[in-house]
Amino acid sequence: MDLVAIGAHPDDVELFAGGLVAKCVEHGHEVGVIHLTPGERGTRGSSQERRQEALNAAKVLGIEPDRVVFLDLGDTLLENTEPNRLAIIEVLRRWRPRLVLQPHPFDRHPDHRKASRLCEDAFFYSHLTRVGEGQPPHRPEGRLMYLNNSVPDVSPSFIVDITEFFDRKMEAIGAYRSQFFNPDYGAEETYISAHEFHEQIQVRARYFGGLIGVRYGEPFVLPVPLAVDNPVALLLSRLPGRP
Numbered sequence: 001m002d003l004v005a006i007g008a009h010p011d012d013v014e015l016f017a018g019g020l021v022a023k024c025v026e027h028g029h030e031v032g033v034i035h036l037t038p039g040e041r042g043t044r045g046s047s048q049e050r051r052q053e054a055l056n057a058a059k060v061l062g063i064e065p066d067r068v069v070f071l072d073l074g075d076t077l078l079e080n081t082e083p084n085r086l087a088i089i090e091v092l093r094r095w096r097p098r099l100v101l102q103p104h105p106f107d108r109h110p111d112h113r114k115a116s117r118l119c120e121d122a123f124f125y126s127h128l129t130r131v132g133e134g135q136p137p138h139r140p141e142g143r144l145m146y147l148n149n150s151v152p153d154v155s156p157s158f159i160v161d162i163t164e165f166f167d168r169k170m171e172a173i174g175a176y177r178s179q180f181f182n183p184d185y186g187a188e189e190t191y192i193s194a195h196e197f198h199e200q201i202q203v204r205a206r207y208f209g210g211l212i213g214v215r216y217g218e219p220f221v222l223p224v225p226l227a228v229d230n231p232v233a234l235l236l237s238r239l240p241g242r243p
Contacts, residue, residue: 001030001031001032001067001095001096001097001098002024002029002030002031002097002098002099003021003024003029003030003031003032003097003098003099003100003101004031004032004033004034004091004092004095004097004099004100004101004140005017005021005031005032005033005034005101006033006034006036006088006100006101006102006103006115006119007033007034007035007036007103007115008036008037008078008103008109008111008112008114008115009035009036009037009038009039009042009050009075009111010035010038010039010050010051010053010054010057010070010176011039011050011053011054011057011173011176011179011180012035012103012112013033013035013101013146014057014061014169014172014173014175014176015148015173015201016103016146016147016148016218017101017146017218017220018057018061018165018168018169018172018173018218019160019162019165019166019168019169019205019216019218020101020146020160020162020218020220021033021061021063022061022062022162022165022168022169022172023160023162023164023165025061025062025063026062026165030067031061031062031063031067032063032067032068032069032091032095032097033054033058033063033067033068033069034069034071034088034091035054035068035069035070035071036071036073036078036088036111036115036118037070037071037072037073037074037075037077037078037111038050038051038054038070038072038075039075040075041075041076042075042179043187043188043190044178044179044185044187044188044190044193045176045178045179045187046178049178050176050178050179051070053175053176053177053178053179054068054070054176055068056175057172057173057175057176058172060168060171060172060175061168061172067095069091071084071087071088071091073087075111076110076111078110078111078114078115078118079114079118080114080117080118080121084118084122085118085121085122085125086131086132088118088119088122088126089122089125089126089131089132090132090135092122092123092126092138092140093126093132093135093136093137093138094135096138097140098140098141098142099140099141099142099143099144100119100123100140100142100143100144101143101144101145101146101220102115102116102119102120102123102143102144102145102146103115103116103119103145103146103148104116104145104146104147104148104154104221105117105120105145106154107148108148109148112148116145119143120143120223123140123143126138126139126140127139142222143223144157144220144221144222144223145220145221145222145223146218146219146220146221147219147220147221149200149204154221156208156219156220156221157220157221157222157226158219158220158222158226159208159209159211159212159217159218159219159220160217160218160220161209161212161214161216161217162205162209162216162217162218163209163214163215163216163217166205166215166216169205170201170202173201179192179193180192180193180197180198181193181194181195181197181198205217205218
């Protein structure tokens with residue numbers, strides 16, 4: 001597998017990396033998604049609803065149902081424990097991805113912060129022969145982090161042009177009918193179910209797209225410096241006329 005995207009809750013990956021995921025799938029890369037919890041303690045939507053919504057969203061992004069995993073590690077209860085690390089390691093070793101996409105550690109949501117460290121440690125321990133049983137070790141080639149709206153003062157390492165895939169990203173987000181703007185759902189309104197939040201998604205994508213001279217963009221952070229073999233080719237790959 002080329003890329004495994006991990007979220008603390010169903011909808012995290014779609015919100016902050018849905019464009020990247022759709023673009024990778026369109027380019028022929030094999031992508032899987034791990035939801036660490038079904039979001040069972042959220043204000044709106046049951047765990048059963050959110051699981052089905054996650055599968056519907058994956059279909060929109062082009063991901064097969066057998067490439068979506070729910071680990072049930074406990075919404076609001078996520079901790080960096082050995083059983084939780086082993087649950088992630090089992091999937092990493094089974095799918096053997098080249099890249100892992102995870103939340104950023106600077107986030108106001110406790111589950112996102114904890115998920116970030118949990119993923120980081122599982123990523124590291126996945127290649128140790130004496131960790132876990134019954135599977136050959138696997139070391140992914142690298143990992144990257146998506147930025148939540150609430151991550152302050154962090155500059156992206158790179159921004160992906162998702163202009164062609166923004167509508168697909170929004171359709172995948174819309175698959176979470178219990179969570180986001182949906183006047184027909186008939187439940188208590190939350191911060192993310194308000195129409196203003198729906199507008200913020202577009203504004204944020206326009207902002208990051210504007211930084212690279214395109215309509216819509218998604219920001220990502222690398223935990224280590226990017227090794228560049230041909231800096232001239234990299235610099236010339238930017239849009240014509242941009243510094």
